[in-house]
Amino acid sequence: MTGWRAPTGGRIDRSRTIDFRFNGRAYTGHDGDTLASALLANGVDIVARSFKYHRPRGIVAFGADEPNALVEVGEGSRRTPNLKATQVRLVPGLVARSQNCWPSVNFDIMAITGLLAPFMPSGFYYKTFKWPVSAWPFYERLIRNAAGMGRAPAAADPDAYDSVHRSVDLLVIGGGLAGLAAARAAAQADAGTRILVVDELAEFGGLGTADTAVVDGRDYRDWVADAVAALSAVPNVTLLPRTTAYGHYDGNLVGLVEECDGPVRQRRWLVHADRIVLATGATERPLLFGGNDRPGVMLASAARLYATRHAAMAGRRAVVFTSDDSGYEAAFDLRQAGVAIAAIVDPRAEVGEALKGRCAAAGITLLAAHRIESSHGRRRVSGCTVRPIAGGQPRRFTCDLILTAGGWTPAAQLFTHAGGRLRHDPALAALVPDATSWAGRASTGMIAVGAAAGVYDVAGCLASGQAAGRGEPPLGIGGSEARSPIVLGGTGKCFVDLQNDVTVADIALAVREGYRSIEHVKRYTTLGMGTDQGKLAGLTGVAVAAAAQGLAPADLGNSRPRPPLSPVTFGALAGPFVGPLSSPARTTPMHGWHEAHGALMANVGSWRRPQLYRREAEGDLEAVIREAGNVRRAVGLTDVSTLGKIDLQGPDVARLLDHAYINGFASLAPGRCRYGVMLREDGMVLDDGTVTRLTAERWFMTTTTGNAERIHAHLERIRQIDLRGLDVTITPVTEQWGAMAVAGPRARDLLAALRPDFAVDNEALPFMALAEGRIGDIAARVLRVSFSGERAYEIYTAAGDALAMWNTILAAGTSFGLMPYGTEAMMTLRIEKGLFVPGFEADGRTLPDDLGLARMVSTKKEFVGRRSLRRPAFVAPDRKQLVGLMAVDRTQAIPRGAQIVRDLGGAPPVAMEGHVTSVTYSPELGRWIALALVAGGRAALGETRVAASPLTGETVPVTLCPPVFVDPEGERLRG
Amino acid sequence: MRIPCPNCGSRSLAEFSYGGAALDRPPGDIGPSPETAPAWDDFVYRRDNPAGPLRELWFHAAGCRAWFVATRDTRSLEFIAEVTP
């Protein structure tokens, strides 16, 4: 228990005390605290257990960089796992728990894996869990229970999430010194510029500039307040605190997530920006030594920020291990705040005279050219051993806090998302954004400013931000003295990636095993693959891997960060698209009627369609049999409004149709309909439909429901590209028309009973003809076409009239035995007639001849796909051809999707001769029937095969027969 | 991702359908022959995979319903030019 709250200082509101619970214990903090600062102030040492070895861990960093302190916050349906305690705002009633430990974070049984550590180096799982093979299901359960961090809540998320699209002229990511300077300069240059400034913290000002720094002659905090006030006053500027940019995508699209209070929990912004200024600051690097994961080891800048912002002191007595001058500033600030500094250990040989003088004045022991070799302590740092770099006698210090400062790395992940390159700057020993990345690109790239560009001094940050805001070319980085390389080791376990328990030894092992590229090292060791995405570990890992191969870090490069840069919740990505709104649903004009009359609705693509209409004391299969049987015996009514419909006008429509379909249309007379089949250019059947010629130059095409948009695009492509110059106008009218089919032997009588103002006898309205006029007072277009094989009429009305027409037909239909029927009965009827459907028989691998359509293929004209039909493989006699199947035992059902094999003898692999494409119980035949594609099927009619379904364990002997089971001559259609 | 439609300007990818590489359809003839067959098979099955500008067909399905040819650099993923055919 070494952390404590300083009696004064910090930017917390001490008058507002907040109660919270951590791991079941009650604590208090103040308004303005994060969970991390409050835990430090309460002296909590162990906050988490590490992923693999379950080692006790404390807080290491200040904000989004934190690798260790992952906690679960909230309870019930609002429980959120894997939050960084450093980013959790302390609010009254907060409940948080450690993860990955049992029974408690202070005593975790799984720490026993630490003893097994020698057997669990990186990549151990590639070499274990292999024998015996049969034990894998057991291993899998073990691994699943042991792996993973955090528990997802089991209940549905009760919160709402919002989603906004926004276009801006300038997006500034990061509201620190450089970012605010950029925004102000841009607003001053042109007050009409639409600017969006985002920062992940609740207050603007960032983390990189000390409150006491002097900017433009004022204290930094005053400068920030002025900048924020000035920007807030500009109408075209939006400031978004608590907003994280998680990814940059093509076309300068940036994804942001804003934390909200109120009716929504988070809001995702998708921002299109003409220009982007990246002012995301820099991350401090740790230095390595043995036992550098012990609670009490922290980044120097983090300890400084906890002290200055929250008055939360991480310990009482610190050793500062720093290879960067900024570490000294942290030491001096902490000493002023009441932390004793036992020593400053600096691996550099030369330390500036000014710094030496300040150390002496403060009474701080300074050990140049030294490094920390290892930390000591049981559950918390209690001391460390220091040794000269060149070798020599060790010195031991007593301390409860070890602060490391290894230099700064620009937080440039978004720069690489955008496709920018990083270059290694030897002076900074870091990768910085390369401003020349965008040379030769059409669009303005992202400009990095301030610490994100490797500029670490106040004047430089201010200048680089202002230049970028004004749209000037980026300033170069001023040269500074070369910094020493990162120190790479110590005695005992040196952790490189704290979250994933990756040590220096692991990386060395990976290199020894032949993984040389940094991308391979990353994936083999899981370095940088945690929720912190290697913010602290990345460059250090590169240096270790490079050293193991005798290379310089610049030669090895860096693994490429990709979106998201920090975790994004599914809620934020889904926005309002959840539950019934998760994807658009299309309904027909009769939808309300279907739902009110017992329809079992199903999704067919985006459409909601009735499968069948339930009646009391009737199962679903019985309903389908009843509905289909009624169509064949009396008359049925079904909703076909979902069919694709296209209006075609002009003198060249027939030419367009001839090019699109395998059969010809020029000869189609006005008032007549013709069935057509379209192919893709590779010869495979694409779609089928009905074309009606209304007048010489006005035509009406229908397509299958699922292909409506595709066929429209296809026709436009022919018109605009393949056959340019055709005088044709194509207009999609799927939505304009509702449609219903009246089908069955009594269909004509029913149609006549509706008293249309046109004749409907067989001569006036024969099969494949059109009639237009009014039925009652509703204008209607009637096509005598049939999908059921019975006498049938498709009645098209304006969508707004369709329900009235439907009701009119139902009312008149009672005396004819009319029943509505759904898509299941529709399928039964068409399977009985051997009619193919795209997606079942026409699955993209079937040619016209495979489906028995060879006679439809014109030899007199060019059409889409014609030239593919002559390919040798496409005329082979053993191609899979459409046939019908009947079970030899007439009471047996034929399994859906079954494979067709010759017989059940013989050892695997058994030759598969085809598959079942559609199955139904046939009310007409009183048995199960199917359609199938079988190799050489047409020559094998009458033979038996076996329909085998290993998934369900069924094998059913079947006989091959012609695919048309009912009325093969088509007499019912034409009568 | 945004796509620059010649009629409507820069619009979201969701408004478009992709039409593949912008190749010329080999001229039609009634009888396929060994001479013309390779050109047809190339058109149907073979595509270049350049690291650089690629001419592609896009259809603005949710907008103006126009097909156009856009040139896009496959390395930077930027659109360079677009024309209605």
Add this chain to the structure above:
Amino acid sequence: MAETCLVTRRPPLALLDVTARPDVWSGGLTALETVVALSPERRILLAGDAADLAGSLDAIAARGGRGVDVSHGWQPIAIDGPAARSLLERGIDLDLAPDQFAPGHGAATLCARVPVLLRAEAAGGYTLLVATSYADWLMRWLQAARAAMTRPSLSNTGISGSQR
């Protein structure tokens, strides 16, 4: 203080989908108002008198255009109120700033992944014409998005964005 917006279904409009060559359009094909100019060839027009749609179509045909009645293909939804643009930002990925999408401007696009025609009206509101089969679903989506809307960029430092 949350700004308001209203989402209301409106009665169907008489609409024509008309195609003609650009020179035919500029030569005065019709006096009917344009809802959206999809392309140089193609426009959605507002036919004032629903009863005489056929007459309008004939007149257009006589002057070299071709039209189709699509009055039943689009369902009008009125979006009004100070927060109208804010609501549309939830579902539409277009730059709706007044100088980019001024009153009278129209576009065919997607709202919540659904095909729509969007028009900015003179009084500051919008008309959204949604493809008929999607209309019920989109109304529910708009209500949910409206419920989720608050004034953007609230923070505990009191910074609020002001532009719309």
